[in-house]
Amino acid sequence: MKNSFHVRLFLGILLLFAICFSIYSIYYKTKYWGFSLSPKQTSNVWMVEAHINFVADGENPITATLRIPTKNRGFKVLDESITAKGYKHKKLSDRIVFSRSSTTGDQNLYYKLMVFDNTLGKDKLRAPAPEKIKKPLWNDQTVTQAKQILHLSKQQDGRNSIEKLIKFFNQEPMDPTLKSMLPVQYSPKTAIEFMMNLLSLENIPTRIARGIKLEEGQTLYPDLMLEAYINGAWWLYDPQTGKQGLPDNFLVFQRGETSLLDVTGGTASSIKFSMQKSITASMNLAERRAQLSKDTGLFNYSIYNLPIAQQNTLKWLSVFPIGILIVVLMRNIVGIQTMGTFTPMLISMSLVKTGFLTGLACFVAIILLGLGIRFLMSKFNLLLVPRISAVVIFVILIIHALTIIGYNFDIKIAQASVFFPIIITAWIIERASITWEEDGPVNASKELLNSLIVGIIVYFVIANAHIRHIMFAFNELNIVILLIVMLLGTYTGYRLTELKRFAPLVKK
Amino acid sequence: MFGLFKKFTTPQKLREKGILGMNARNFHIISKCNPRNLYPLVDDKVTTKNLAIKSGVQTPDMIGVIEHQFQVSNILDMVKNHSEFVVKPSHGSGGKGVLVIKSYTEDTFTLPSGKIITYNELYQHISNILSGLYSLGGRYDTALIEEVVHFSDIFKDYSYQGVPDVRIIVYKGYPIMAMTRLSTACSGGRANLHQGAVGVGLDIKTGKTKKAVQHNIPITHHPDTNADLRKIEVPLWREHLLIAAKAYEMTGLGYFGADIVLDAKKGPMMLELNARPGLAIQIANGSGLKKAIKKIDKKYPQNLNAEERINFILS
Numbered sequence A: 001m002k003n004s005f006h007v008r009l010f011l012g013i014l015l016l017f018a019i020c021f022s023i024y025s026i027y028y029k030t031k032y033w034g035f036s037l038s039p040k041q042t043s044n045v046w047m048v049e050a051h052i053n054f055v056a057d058g059e060n061p062i063t064a065t066l067r068i069p070t071k072n073r074g075f076k077v078l079d080e081s082i083t084a085k086g087y088k089h090k091k092l093s094d095r096i097v098f099s100r101s102s103t104t105g106d107q108n109l110y111y112k113l114m115v116f117d118n119t120l121g122k123d124k125l126r127a128p129a130p131e132k133i134k135k136p137l138w139n140d141q142t143v144t145q146a147k148q149i150l151h152l153s154k155q156q157d158g159r160n161s162i163e164k165l166i167k168f169f170n171q172e173p174m175d176p177t178l179k180s181m182l183p184v185q186y187s188p189k190t191a192i193e194f195m196m197n198l199l200s201l202e203n204i205p206t207r208i209a210r211g212i213k214l215e216e217g218q219t220l221y222p223d224l225m226l227e228a229y230i231n232g233a234w235w236l237y238d239p240q241t242g243k244q245g246l247p248d249n250f251l252v253f254q255r256g257e258t259s260l261l262d263v264t265g266g267t268a269s270s271i272k273f274s275m276q277k278s279i280t281a282s283m284n285l286a287e288r289r290a291q292l293s294k295d296t297g298l299f300n301y302s303i304y305n306l307p308i309a310q311q312n313t314l315k316w317l318s319v320f321p322i323g324i325l326i327v328v329l330m331r332n333i334v335g336i337q338t339m340g341t342f343t344p345m346l347i348s349m350s351l352v353k354t355g356f357l358t359g360l361a362c363f364v365a366i367i368l369l370g371l372g373i374r375f376l377m378s379k380f381n382l383l384l385v386p387r388i389s390a391v392v393i394f395v396i397l398i399i400h401a402l403t404i405i406g407y408n409f410d411i412k413i414a415q416a417s418v419f420f421p422i423i424i425t426a427w428i429i430e431r432a433s434i435t436w437e438e439d440g441p442v443n444a445s446k447e448l449l450n451s452l453i454v455g456i457i458v459y460f461v462i463a464n465a466h467i468r469h470i471m472f473a474f475n476e477l478n479i480v481i482l483l484i485v486m487l488l489g490t491y492t493g494y495r496l497t498e499l500k501r502f503a504p505l506v507k508k
Numbered sequence B: 001m002f003g004l005f006k007k008f009t010t011p012q013k014l015r016e017k018g019i020l021g022m023n024a025r026n027f028h029i030i031s032k033c034n035p036r037n038l039y040p041l042v043d044d045k046v047t048t049k050n051l052a053i054k055s056g057v058q059t060p061d062m063i064g065v066i067e068h069q070f071q072v073s074n075i076l077d078m079v080k081n082h083s084e085f086v087v088k089p090s091h092g093s094g095g096k097g098v099l100v101i102k103s104y105t106e107d108t109f110t111l112p113s114g115k116i117i118t119y120n121e122l123y124q125h126i127s128n129i130l131s132g133l134y135s136l137g138g139r140y141d142t143a144l145i146e147e148v149v150h151f152s153d154i155f156k157d158y159s160y161q162g163v164p165d166v167r168i169i170v171y172k173g174y175p176i177m178a179m180t181r182l183s184t185a186c187s188g189g190r191a192n193l194h195q196g197a198v199g200v201g202l203d204i205k206t207g208k209t210k211k212a213v214q215h216n217i218p219i220t221h222h223p224d225t226n227a228d229l230r231k232i233e234v235p236l237w238r239e240h241l242l243i244a245a246k247a248y249e250m251t252g253l254g255y256f257g258a259d260i261v262l263d264a265k266k267g268p269m270m271l272e273l274n275a276r277p278g279l280a281i282q283i284a285n286g287s288g289l290k291k292a293i294k295k296i297d298k299k300y301p302q303n304l305n306a307e308e309r310i311n312f313i314l315s
């Protein structure tokens, strides 16, 4: 008694450690590798291509400077590439400089960027205060009108005058005073510049940020955002909605006075952006995430760094321990007698491959046919080994027949038969037929049924996409299961079925 | 729903009654009292028989052993001095593969039920035994040929078919619980309680009926023969107990079940020992094994010989 108490204590402490370790590991994997608890989790990977085009003037050396997104926030870079034939290029933190000696003709330069894990950037960009604010050169009347607009905009709701002004600006229908100050046709840029002028009257430093919205397609015009300097940092504002912060689908290429693209030694320069989205299982990006978190050591030695084929096998294996746990629970805690220890496990594995109902129907069909043949065969009085071998061959023939029938009549149920492990099936048939002869049909059916029921329960657990994903992504949980199984090995209480079996003993 | 619930009892109540559960049996009793290396002594009937002969415990005489397939055809030669014989797998259990031949000619063999089998069928049966059909895990086995026990008539009215044996559970050399299993039409002539045989708990001191159950329900008369089950009193009870107790020194097992049959002339004989006896005996007795085991652990003296232990029990 004392001894088993110690064993239990020891295993219990180990289990506690294993649980703590698993919790930490789950936290770590979700945080740094981006693993999620849900199997359906996918990540969008955006491929953004900037295509620069200009005509070389044929006289001067060429330099083209493209502003690019700084990595400081909002997304992770999966891949980056530059294609520029005949050019030297230098990548700086916020721009790429392409250069070459003079040439002639049409020039095409490409910058390709793959990003993922865009997050809503609510934070601001800290920066020293900008130089003196440029005020517009407006006459008195315009200034009065502007002040009136600013005054009117205060009635809008918003956290600050910038939000209020943007809301006011986007009102439908447009305020007549405002309308009178704007040209009849105006571009988004004009609108932003006008807002900037108005804000300058309130001494708020502002600038334009250029970038692109991550929407599939192509565009010649980068999207614009209004950036305002408040309390020591630049804040982005959507000029349409007034919403503060970097939207999760926005990639900033350039900020402030500088231009997005500068070309010397060429004319008619243009830049075209193409965006393409691909959806990847979140786990596939784990390696890149691990690299970005500067912690590849652990990752390299994890199963997630293996070739996909091997990962798939391991994925399949990772789910077994939980199935085994169920079999142990069923046998030692519930007290269901199954045919052999792991027959239920094997049945459930086959069901996973075949699909539930089809597999079940097929399994029952094979077993019944097999039993029938086994009974016919018992007339021949064959020796054990050849007899079991004969049953194996019969099972193979049954599977042949069912598959052919299934194919010709398009019955999925019959086709599923291919997936049943032949030897195991034959063994089940042999075992059932012996139990049948020795202990009667009732007991044989009971044993078969018990195995099938436990198999079905295991099936529902191991076929569950969530459980499979979790057991693979967080494979350390298998240590927890191992210790639980070992602890169950010290369970000496009554089995559930014994509560019924021995019930007559305690009745009056 | 409520009805289903009523069929169950609580662990609390079972504990109070001292009922031994399967997990506790395996963990606390069998794994502690029965060293693994002793199992072969009782799992192999030929070994058990040889041990029993050495310890002066009566068993049915061995006629011969068939170990290899080529020896199977010697069977008639082997039994030529016997008008009847029993073939059984040396590693069998639960009565599987036991074939009792009451009389025979060159090619017909009569079973106790009157059924006649051919020489081919017998040959086949022995081959099956050798190939491991009846042994645990399908290991190759040997066939044991032994003398038929002429069962005493006292059980005649109590059994539908076959002859009942007495199962005595022995803990640390002390017999603690006993029962006999009576086959019924419902159990198909087999002596397994879960198949519907009647279990009769026997008082360990007297060998008289304590309680009789079928399908877990107390009964008073045999369902087929209608004999009054309360009147059973096993003769030569002390000798029964002595055989069971001696098997303790013989094997060294701390916990086992001894199956004993009563031969009309030769008296009680040990048929086999079981290192993992089942728990149904508790139902037949209406009392728990754990309680009995605790009593032994607490009160009973150690280091007595078999004879002394039986005296201690009967006193």
Ligand SMILES: Nc1ncnc2c1ncn2[C@@H]1O[C@H](COP(=O)(O)OP(=O)(O)O)[C@@H](O)[C@H]1O
Pocket: B060, B086, B088, B092, B093, B094, B095, B096, B098, B100, B146, B147, B148, B149, B150, B162, B163, B164, B165, B259, B271, B272
């Ligand atoms: N020598 C025998 N004579 C008559 N019947 C026997 C003999 N041996 C076995 N039997 C019958 O077969 C049954 C099972 O035999 P047993 O030796 O206990 O083998 P098992 O290990 O399979 O239970 C006994 O209960 C008895 O009815």
Ligand SMILES: [Mg+2]
Pocket: B093, B094, B095, B259, B272
């Ligand atoms: Mg027996």
